[in-house]
Amino acid sequence: MTEPDREDVIRCDGIWKIFGDNSKQAMDAVRRDGLSKKDIRQNFDCVVGVQDASFTVGRGEIFCIMGLSGSGKSTLIRHINRLIEPTSGTVYIEGQNVSAMSPQELRALRAEKIGMVFQSMALMPHRTVRDNVVFSLEVRGVPEDRRAKVASKAIEMVDLAGWDAKYPDELSGGMQQRVGLARALAADPTILLMDEPFSALDPLIRKQLQTTFMELSAELHKTTVFITHDLDEAIRIGDRIAIMKDGVLVQIGTPEQIVTEPADDYVAEFVAGISKLDLVTAARIMQPVEMYRQAHGGNPDMTAWPVARPEDKLNTLVDLAVGTDSPIRIEADGAAIGVVTKRALLRGIQGREEIAPATEGAV
């Protein structure tokens, strides 16, 4: 999945975080003997928060980390801006080693390159919306007139114009998180860290904010690490998804990969209830034209069939299929490359892997 032109903005190499007084010894023991989590807890009275996590995030990519509470995802994201020091492993941001930075460099990085949004919003109750939004500029000593400009722009971006002089407790939860988003975007950072930003909101507001966020990120192209415990949200927002369980990154892949090729039973169980309609592409369920011909014999007239592209999602194929009794022809660059039969389509919606062409029967 690493394309050659891809530029890694964030790179985490073998991040371990062990909590406890004897974390160093526990880490050494893990390196030496490969202790299990249970052994670490029993022998060293330490808890493993993150276990050997490595991943990269490309420029402009939205990388979702999905896991249940206690899986270590919030711990992992805090390593990126070093709010938490790793017990072992390194984090690079645009090639710079974050762990080796001096306190001054680190503060500059946090204020200028990284914006963070928190589940608890964590707005400062004694500051107005405006003063909350430009906090990162204020701590860097940016002059007042420039702060005012940045603030009004950022507040406008999240549709909160006119609320600048209000205090956080005068705002609804959804609006507060918009302020949190504006605060993260104010310094025009390269990276956005979103720690379950919408989890505390009710479903409608959550959907609204997801939309706002997706519009903004389509416009601003921020490299984003997005934490969530909601797989639907991860699939909706993420370019790639990492599934985390008990401190381990179980699987990293595109939403389609996660849903169609779950790495283990844990992931499979997670994705079981997920609708495939907007995820799975025609390319995944189609069978090559040749095989279709072999299976059905002769040379069927395909000109009257509806046409779709290989990257079209199942949803589009269903729309085409309801208007006709014929299979769907998949074309790329003007040439027919495959056929999607009704049976394959229905199985695809179910998420079953019953598309082996050899066993494919007639429609």
Add this chain to the structure above:
Amino acid sequence: MATEKAFDWLNPFAAVDLNIGERADGIKDWAIANRETIQPIKQFLESIIVRIEGALQATPPLVMLVILVMIAWQAAGRRVAGLVLVCLLVLGFLQPTAWGLAMTTLAIVTASVIACAIIGLPLGVLAGKNDRFESVIRPVLDTMQTIPAFVYLVPVVMLIGIGNVSGVIVTIIFALPPLVRLTSLGIRNVNQSVVEAARAFGATPRQILFKVELPLATPTILAGLNQTIMLSLSMVVIASMIAVKGLGNEVLRAMGRLDAGKAIVGGLGIVMLAIVLDRITQGLGRSGRERGHRHWWQSGPVGLIAALFQRN
């Protein structure tokens, strides 16, 4: 020495005499020996107290009364201002000299509270930030609060001599602990996710302290300041034993002459002063949200004046 006595295992304490009392008496000699070195500091402090008292005494009582009522109105609203007005009138009419005595007491209390704030706030912040420092300072604060004032009265007088400065120091010893404790508590109770957010946006530890922690801890710190003021007032009678003038001295003299009436006058004066200071500082501690106004300049007399100017 009780070495002659037979040692009794069931009562070991009776047979051993460490002679701590006599050894601790050395502190008196130490205090007398260091008297001279402490004099410049004493004079400096004395001059500050004298200046505060001079200012309070020079203000005509009626002007002072109006100022205090206005402060109360600004800090705590109209109802409290009314209560403060009544208390001050009662105080003034207790006896012809009561107002002047009250101002002397107020000067001592003001000096003590300022000193407590200067010493107590940094200590409280440090205790709030550092667990080890907190565990060291806690027994010290316990001692300061519970040890009878008479115990340190003598060494302080030996070291500094009688008068206002000693009175202020004795008052500080007694009144400082709640400010330190509540400042520490306030800092500790600040929402950690807000502090984390400040860190995530690149704030320095100093900026976190001044822009986040102290503002959020302010209500708790002001509650501590309120307690410090109350305790300072409760020390004025004891402080008058080392020649501090004011309402406390009235009570002390009345006690010496078994003059219950005069003692009641002095005592009531202290109570009135206490109510005034308590209500004003409690008003300061309430958040703007409770008052329905966001900024102090939007309400009270200042708010009225500001509104007038805005209309013009």
